[in-house]
Amino acid sequence: MKLVTPAKGTIELSNEKDPELFYLARCGLGGLGVVAEVTLQTEAESNDPEIDTLSFTELRDRLLARDPLGKEHVIRINEAEAEYWKKSEGLSKPTMKDLDYMENLLQLIEKEDIPPPPPIEQHWTARRKSPMSPVSSSGEDDIFSLVGIIMYLRTSDARQRKEITEEFFSYRSVTQTSLWDQYSAYEHWAKIEVPQDKDELPELQARMRERFPVDAYNKALMELDPNKVLSNAKLEKLFPVLEHVHQAK
Structure with missing residues (x-):
């Protein structure tokens, strides 16, 4: 992988050359640099067409x-x-927690009168090695289930859009309180919103730190982009730099 960074220019990373940074950059959230080139490992073509x-x-x-x-x-x-x-x-011996989660989610929707439009999505994916991936794991055979409810903003009416948004965050809060800890569930990066309530931000930051190597990511950020050229408010809110990380630099 070739990564173009503000502080170090173009650097080459691989599983053999700086593997820790390589795996961080594979899911770098756009903050570590711009991926300019990747080399993919492929399977050799068989000589037998059948x-x-x-x-x-x-x-x-x-x-x-x-x-x-x-x-x-x-x-x-x-x-x-x-x-x-x-x-x-x-x-062939799944824990069935993925289906248990869906059953509990449907029961919660009924109980709380949540009006989600169909479909309720559920996808499965193999684990990833990048520690910043929502499906990162050291277990080679681990399978992750991704579940989501979509509430569409198919209206231009400002009042209705506000009501739908508030209902969505209410649903998120209910599922987090009732289900997430029980099933070790975490938000997908694409679905994370920085809370408007400042009291909720420390809780979200703690959740991110519990799941992801925040200090290692921040250390890489300071080395590759110390002037925050590629940074944004969302990254800075989710990953505040702690004092001991500054000292480690």
Whole structure:
């Protein structure tokens, strides 16, 4: 990855070269620099045009047929199959918390008379290595569920828009109080709003610090953009720089 920064110009980062900063920059929220170039790892194209149409067992049998009596060859196939089933087993025993959350959410909507328009969205994604990602995890097989209710501002009437916005934040507050801690839920970056109530800001900052490596991110910010060329009010509100971070610099 090539990252253009205000203080250090263009720097190159990778899993081998400054991996900590590399993974921070992969979800840098636009504050660490401008990503100018990325190199992606891809899978080699198969010489067999039918390879993508085969099931796992069909692929296994075809590979075994190449040298069915070759001991080392069969061992390699067996090891690959064992790894396949091991990973499959990990994904075939979900905790079901994702569906439990949805059931509790629907019950909460009924109880609180929340008027969300359909659909209530739920998506799944694999974990990410970037520590600033909302779905970051050290577990290779971890799966995250993303849930959201959308309240559309499909009106130009200022009073109605204000009422819808207030209703949305009321819904957010109810779900946070009732469900988030129970299911280890956190806001997605695209959905975070800086609270208008100043008393709520410290609570949000504490939540961000609990989930994300805020000090490491701030340290990188001060090294790459000390004059806050790329910064914005949202980043500065969410990630206040603590005194010991200044001293570490």
